[in-house]
Amino acid sequence: MADRKTAQPTMDDVAARAGVSQMTVSRVMSGKGYISEKVRDRVHAAALEIGYVQNRLARGLRSEETPLVAVVLPTLGNTVFTEVLSGITDALTAQSFRPVFGLTEYSEEREYELVRDLLSWRPSGILLAGLEHSAATRRAIASSRVRVAEIMDIDGAPISTAFGFSQISAGQVTAKHMLAKGHRKFVYVGSQGGSDLRAGKRLEGFRQTLREAGAALMSEVVSQQPSSMIEGRRMTAEILSRSDRPDAIYYSNDDLAAGGIMHCFAQGVSIPDDIAMAGFNGLPYLDALPIKLTTIKSPRYEIGRQAGQFLAMPAKKDGKTTPQLIDLGFELSVGQTC
Amino acid sequence: MADRKTAQPTMDDVAARAGVSQMTVSRVMSGKGYISEKVRDRVHAAALEIGYVQNRLARGLRSEETPLVAVVLPTLGNTVFTEVLSGITDALTAQSFRPVFGLTEYSEEREYELVRDLLSWRPSGILLAGLEHSAATRRAIASSRVRVAEIMDIDGAPISTAFGFSQISAGQVTAKHMLAKGHRKFVYVGSQGGSDLRAGKRLEGFRQTLREAGAALMSEVVSQQPSSMIEGRRMTAEILSRSDRPDAIYYSNDDLAAGGIMHCFAQGVSIPDDIAMAGFNGLPYLDALPIKLTTIKSPRYEIGRQAGQFLAMPAKKDGKTTPQLIDLGFELSVGQTC
DNA sequence: TTGAAAGCGCTAACAC
């Protein structure tokens, strides 16, 4: 066993070298059970000498528990999710858990495939974005009995525990603020062809508040492209070139809004006099822009961190926790654009 | 076996239901060996009915081969690495491989710990940033015989295969361009306290070219913070408030440079007349800024994609490939700032 | 405080 040229050293090899049984090596490595210091040191020395690396596949197979968390996100092209992923990774790493992950590109079908595949690693937890998942996805997750966290959204029914804030309410708050500033003629600017369901909920809240105030959107401009500053700039230019100009634009996120700001700066359009703007996210780089954008600050990193922490909990047979929505809130950040 | 309440269904369960042997189920699932269509359909149906999910821990343990790739990156706070990670993920996903990953925050020690830990999953490949790694890291990787890809840098000796471009040359090209534009008084602006080794190499190339032209840096302003637009804006403001102003600033990356542009716009400083600028990366959002930044476009996504593809190759006992540097090049993008 | 035996769920190797 020790001499297969092609194989990694195993506990048997360490045991042989240290003159103990394989089981003793296991105890030393996992730090469980009573071991004399003498033996412990001998084992550690032997392991180091032959370059032993534990095999987690074998460990996980036997103990039915892995320090692995499946992370399923829509995209990495949006700063929001990279910040969330940072939070997740930090929290998991602190508990010696690792994320294994995949991207859905906002497709429910891809999500299902990923979930199925990731489940085959018997992760102790799985993290999904949003509350909307196909029936097949829900079924696969339910029968696997992994711990589940859903993030970003709390407007709906979670599978188990959701960490986020109300997207609908974020839209409402923005609308209220813009109305209070005296704006009446609104245009909405979005991206991704509307496949971002959270953006859709914000728009829904925005529209609803407008309606209650007797106002309405003049139009919705939604690009098929992923969200980006340049797309925001392009759409803003298009809107401002119309004969019937709005007096305010609601962007589905900050990148698009920043593009709008850039257009106005380049063209000498005055904000908010000629056109008012509001975005969403509260990205750090906004502070560096020449004019401060009115936006909603969302606790992205914190959402990731808390969800990660939740998923990396020690496996204390947590019997059927009741579904829970954890509201991490958001904050209207009033800038100079509205 | 089939009735342990707490366990996932296994191939034995599927086999019992389909009235075949467990081995036949294995063959159907892995798509290897001859199976009659009748049996195949029965097995698939049975698997679906009881919600069977294969156990990759068991499979990997037995077959000594996992569709897992360890990805070790410095940070997700830099768009560069999120784009690289997108490329990696896309390439891996296309081959049904999954990334399992961790962040070093630019620490060699954290890198070592991560590498050790990730190796315990017996991944078929590992991906690292840069060419500089501790001796311990190199040793751990060598004795594990996983496939290795290093990314971003080719100025040095790779463990196996490196995908990137010459950072030193990027610095040189930038310096040459700025000199040609007639600038002589340079300041360098960096971040991260200099822990980004690739940025250091660019600076080295920049300095060297300056020296050959009889010029030199007036000073280097390096923030301890991570790179960001706001830090770039802050440092630029500081530099331009000095009595002895430079006529050009070389930023270690685009985020810092964009911050510089924002400062100048807000303060009415004229670019490039009052101050010239050059950055590095060629981030997409630059196109949306009111003035086009002179920078170096690096093939970040492509680097990730190619490295991912390399690591997800079918395991054809690739005997000791000689170390190789794959130069994916870069491109000077001349804008209006220099 | 240590060891021996059994077996987690799967696939390689061979039989039929």
Add this chain to the structure above:
DNA sequence: GTGTTAGCGCTTTCAA
């Protein structure tokens, strides 16, 4: 085409 046997490297369980 399909089944049988053995065993991957570890932890659980029980014994000493």
